[in-house]
Amino acid sequence: MAAMTNVLPAEATQAPGEEAAGSPRRAARRQRRGGLSRRWWGYLLLIAAGLAFILPLYVLVTTAFKSNADIYTWPMKWLPSELTWDNLVQAWELAPFGAFITNSVVVTAVGATVKVVLAVFTAYAFAFLPFPRKNLLFLVMLGALMVPGHVTLLVNYITIGNMGLINTYAGLILPGVASAFGTFLLRQHFLSLPSEVFEAAEVDGAGHLRKLFSFALPMSIPAIATVGLIAVIDEWNSFVWPLIITNSVNMRTLPIGLMYLKANDGLTSWGVLMSGTLIVVLPMLLVFLFAQRFIVTGLTGAAAGNGR
């Protein structure tokens, strides 16, 4: 698993260093590749795969800005005859999207920040601080990765209820900020840092807080970015917990708001539902476009972690 987390697909698909080194080998390989027809089949399949994944996105984006006349017609209109904001305006009238966006942003920002902070401090403790039976404690923490999240919903709902936090931001955020996978990833990273740096810092009289903030953190930006981005994606897309822990429309997050919109009007009005959907999809799509590298690395590793 550890080996897998280290492979970046950007490198994987281009494999720059390896190929550049031996261009005669590359030529030989190309020759062996079985000629033109195989490459043609390859391109055909590649295009088919691309279409299967880009068409739904295309339908989403165009429908969000199509007029009803363009949506409710057959054969399907691939290009809208006019672009309109009506759907978006109507979505806003049917459901409090302003509140949904605020809630999602608050929950995502606070939840992801707290999760990263907890992961950083816990990882530093496990990497550099003494404690009796520390390794056993670490194993117990890792065990949490195996707990299926869906099984914890009922009792966590009761716990949050007993704390009086149902339908509050605190209740939305609290159970999700515990970090086992992020802690694991960062601890491994901290332990891989050159120990001479920390020894030198100690000789210079640096305490643990300085070692953490002036040395460990600056040398771990990519690892922390990975943990942070995964936390952002998890929080933004989180569905079942916000669904059960909030009970008033104004406390709903965007994914739940989408369901509310659909229940209110969506099934008969695809344009409205698609414009609402676009609001949910767009931020994460942008995050993905700009930080694909970190996200893929982290997520392939986080698969074992049930989102903790």
Add this chain to the structure above:
Amino acid sequence: MTLAASKAPDRVATSAVTRSSPAMRARRRRGHALFALFAFPNLLLIAVFAYWPIIQNMYLSLTSWDFISPEPFFVGWANYSALLSSESFLAVLRTTVVWVVVVVGISLVLGVLLAALFSMKLRGTTAVTGMVFAPHVISGAAIGAVWLFIFDPNYGLARIVFNAFGLDSPSWTTDAHWALIALLIVSIWKGVGFVAIVYLAAMQGLPSEVLEAARLDGATGFEVFTRIILPLLSPTTFFLVITQTIAAFQAFDLIAVMTGGGPASSTTTLSWFIYDQAFQRSNVGYSAAAGTIMFVVLMIITALQFRFVEKKVHY
């Protein structure tokens, strides 16, 4: 803290002589306190929100409760015997097995084929890889909404496919024969990119000498793929089977948005049942019992993972 650290040069000297000088012990105590300060908040949250629920869920599975009455009422194994003797719950288990087997099986087959395609390194591969992976980072609720429209029998994209064969598009999500199929398609669509990326990474790590040697011995591309690459990928396959199975058992948001477990319970999996019983019907005991069943099944699967991973699956 700086005070203790400034003694660092001494410490090196003294520690060799006496392991537990008073200064050393004070320093270690301080280390323990700092560990507690740094790690305990997170560990407490894990204990409360990951471990405690499992224990308490098992207790609740032996009770009858509706969230409202003051105390859960102890009923022993009654919830389990009621569930396991009810035809509708057995149907839920069957649906869950179909769901898990189909989603995991097809995702893995398509995923490894996509990875093989991507590893041909044709022009444009990077872009397509991104497109195929993207649904993995998008909200399941949003994907469910988009596919509801695609499956619209009158105006959805799916109609094009059916019309091409001279057929009418079925009412996917409101017809009990089609709803599960619709959900399976979307679930595979959302998850296959992840499988492909993991396989691709593993393929890139295969020993190229072995593959070259096989080629030189006259093996065709197909033979190399089935006889050498696939067997070498078996640890990855095993990892994916386990993680995808665990994820498939807990699939929820697509079902919630697209079908709500219906029509006629045709898309009610164990995960929907757990939610539905607790939060729509207030049958806490049934939900907890179903949750415990899911927990036990997933623990068995995870235990299998550890058994086999240690043996390093290579056939």
